[in-house]
Amino acid sequence: MRTTGSSTHSVPGAVPESGEHDTPLQRLRWLLSDVLVTTPGLRSLALVSTDGLPLVTADENCPSEQLATLAAGLTGLASGLSDLLAYGGLQRTVITLDEGTLILMSVDRTACLTAYTSADCDLSVAAYQLARLVERAGHVLTTQLRDELRAAPGQEAHR
Secondary structure: OEEEOOEEEOOOOOOOOOOOOOOHHHHHHHHHHHHHHHOOOEEEEEEEEOOOOEEEEOOOOOOHHHHHHHHHHHHHHHHHHHHHHOOOOOOEEEEEEOOEEEEEEEEEOOEEEEEEEEOOOOHHHHHHHHHHHHHHHOOOOOHHHHHHHHHOOOOOOOO
C-alpha cells in the first residue's frame, strides 16, 4: 500500500468508496493521486493554473509553486508559438532532461497538468495516463472549483 499525501491507495485504480471523496476538490486530488500511484516512473503530478498558481497536487513533496511558475512561462511561450504558426490550441509541452522529463498537458485555456518523470519512465504510458486524467477530470475542474481553490489562503501547495 502506498500513501500519497492524504490519499491512501490499497488497490491501484480502484474507484473510491461512496462518500470517501465527496467534494470536487477531494475527487480531483484522488484522481491525481491515483494516476501518480499507478504510473511507473511518474515522480510528481500537479494541476496548475496557466497564470502561475498551484491548484492541486498529488503528493506533498511536489514543488508546486515552482512548477506552476515554470508551467505558466512555458505554456505562454508554447501558446505564442502555436498562435504565430496558426497551428491551433496547445495540447502538450514535453521537455526532456538528462534525469527525466517534464510534461505539461493542457486541461483547458486556464489550467494544465504538470508532471515530471524519471529518466526510465515510458513516456507513451505517462502521456496516455495524463490524457485519460484530463478526460476524467474535465467534469471536476469547474469554474466554481477554480474559484474555491484560488480563494483558500495557504492551501495552494498541497490540497
